[in-house]
Amino acid sequence: MTSTRRLPDGWDIRHLPDTPQAFLRAFILRHPVAYSGMLALQTFAMVCAVLVPWQLGQITRLVSQGLDASQVVTALRWPLAGFALMLVLEMVSTRAASGLHIYTVPRQRRAVTQALFAYLQRHSHRYITSEFAGALAHRISEVSIGTTQTLAILIFDLIPLLVTLALAVILLATANAWLAAFMGLWAVGFLILCWFLARRSHPLARDFAAARSVSTGKVVDAVTNLTNIRLFARHPYEHGYLGKFLDHEVVAADRSLGYMEKIRWLQNSCGVLLKLGILLLALWLWQRGSIDIATFVTATSLSLMIITDVAGLSRRLLEFFEAMGNIANGVRTLVRPHEVRDTVGATSLKVERGEVHFADVTFGYHPGRPIFQHLNLHIPAGQRVGLVGASGSGKSTLLGLLLRLYDVDEGQVLIDGQDVRTVTQHSLHQQVGLIPQEPGLFHRSIRENIHYGCLEAGDDALAAAIDRAGARDFIEAMEQGFESLVGERGVKLSGGQRQRIAIARVLLKNAPILVMDEATSSLDSITERYIQDKLDEIMDDKTVIVVAHRLSTVAHLDRIVVFEDGRIVEDGSHAQLLARRGYYHRLWSRQGEAA
Numbered sequence: 001m002t003s004t005r006r007l008p009d010g011w012d013i014r015h016l017p018d019t020p021q022a023f024l025r026a027f028i029l030r031h032p033v034a035y036s037g038m039l040a041l042q043t044f045a046m047v048c049a050v051l052v053p054w055q056l057g058q059i060t061r062l063v064s065q066g067l068d069a070s071q072v073v074t075a076l077r078w079p080l081a082g083f084a085l086m087l088v089l090e091m092v093s094t095r096a097a098s099g100l101h102i103y104t105v106p107r108q109r110r111a112v113t114q115a116l117f118a119y120l121q122r123h124s125h126r127y128i129t130s131e132f133a134g135a136l137a138h139r140i141s142e143v144s145i146g147t148t149q150t151l152a153i154l155i156f157d158l159i160p161l162l163v164t165l166a167l168a169v170i171l172l173a174t175a176n177a178w179l180a181a182f183m184g185l186w187a188v189g190f191l192i193l194c195w196f197l198a199r200r201s202h203p204l205a206r207d208f209a210a211a212r213s214v215s216t217g218k219v220v221d222a223v224t225n226l227t228n229i230r231l232f233a234r235h236p237y238e239h240g241y242l243g244k245f246l247d248h249e250v251v252a253a254d255r256s257l258g259y260m261e262k263i264r265w266l267q268n269s270c271g272v273l274l275k276l277g278i279l280l281l282a283l284w285l286w287q288r289g290s291i292d293i294a295t296f297v298t299a300t301s302l303s304l305m306i307i308t309d310v311a312g313l314s315r316r317l318l319e320f321f322e323a324m325g326n327i328a329n330g331v332r333t334l335v336r337p338h339e340v341r342d343t344v345g346a347t348s349l350k351v352e353r354g355e356v357h358f359a360d361v362t363f364g365y366h367p368g369r370p371i372f373q374h375l376n377l378h379i380p381a382g383q384r385v386g387l388v389g390a391s392g393s394g395k396s397t398l399l400g401l402l403l404r405l406y407d408v409d410e411g412q413v414l415i416d417g418q419d420v421r422t423v424t425q426h427s428l429h430q431q432v433g434l435i436p437q438e439p440g441l442f443h444r445s446i447r448e449n450i451h452y453g454c455l456e457a458g459d460d461a462l463a464a465a466i467d468r469a470g471a472r473d474f475i476e477a478m479e480q481g482f483e484s485l486v487g488e489r490g491v492k493l494s495g496g497q498r499q500r501i502a503i504a505r506v507l508l509k510n511a512p513i514l515v516m517d518e519a520t521s522s523l524d525s526i527t528e529r530y531i532q533d534k535l536d537e538i539m540d541d542k543t544v545i546v547v548a549h550r551l552s553t554v555a556h557l558d559r560i561v562v563f564e565d566g567r568i569v570e571d572g573s574h575a576q577l578l579a580r581r582g583y584y585h586r587l588w589s590r591q592g593e594a595a
Contacts, residue, residue: 134220
């Protein structure tokens, strides 16, 4: 159970932080040594960088004293050595911090991606089907990139700027209070202005990220359905449909990027004010004899260095708040409370017989609109049961409750007397094999798709499952055989071929309870008969539940349960139900006439 709840590095996926700040803080704590090292090295590099103008000022003072050549060489020996040392230490510290960053970033991205994907996997069926698959994948990618971007900007840009400003004020304070006061007031005003403007830019960046995510999801949805677009000749329509979302993204981009351009104007204006202000103030103080030439050079050099840092700050602030917007949107979308969760102390499902019991079940997808009301259905161990009825009568919903894709509103779903809500979902899904109406195949090889049913199965078991599903002939006829890629969701295969791969996969799983939801609906009658004969061979020791619209598919089963509007209206064998000449008899007669 631990392995299903925790990532390999020990992250508890049940408690992912649900705010951007907490999310960032949590992942910083995953690599405390690396981030502490980066911050220390970069801070030390900034100390060295600020001391370079001071060393330059000392060199200028000595040069301006009118010493002869021999005296200059002797006098400048240690100041030049200090100047060179500061340059070397700054370079080495910066490169060491970058080296740590290079080491940490891919591991950080891996940890974030793994954590979010593991959390996403445990969202409910309702959540998964209500979101764009492409948008969810995009959100995971944006959060993982945004996390590393945000931390990098903090460590390599924002915090170093604060260190630079603080050290500059301290250095100037040792030389002249007026210069220090001007630099200090400018720094405080500049930081307050940046903070105020940045707070206003955050929601704009977040809206831009959300609009971009939606348009990306629409593009992925359209790409997935390119065949439908072509067959319905809807190219112009799709251009217009996608254009609406792209237009919304453009509007959001204009607001966010336009606001950031205003910030750049203000920041550049502040930089000009600092440069001119320090220069004019230093000249005035020098003329009055309040400072010497060394202090003049130090002050102007510091201001130029700070201007260089500030010039790139606007761009980095834009990236910072865009990344924070991405993280906020991703966390808000992905890190929601799980609708269907394992209870505290949930145990593994143990199936010895395979008895299934729906006890007084009430359920509806929406409040006040129940599909089942006090439904009772008992399926003894080893019985083969068919569920039939019109579309929307509740057959597939019943299977969803058995698999705990949804939780019942009232009552219980029991397997061998164990409520499915008290066992782990992992163990439940291990004990139930599902062959769905629309098989979900990965864009992987045929071998990998079938092996998915049981990763530990050997070649003999794999071959047996393929033969039972009647899939060997078409697989061997493919150019790469078992190693052939099936395409996204199996698009390279026919409907019948996809279904046989899905059947082989669940046969390899060999779960004690077998559920088939229109499993042979995509097959021709000859292939269906062949597979049905094969399935009959493996049904003897299993509890089998089959949902079918084609009544001939379930006519040979032990029992048939007829649904109408969420109620069981008839229950019995094929012969018994025909003899009653009720609802099932009418369905059978209609299908016979249609045939």
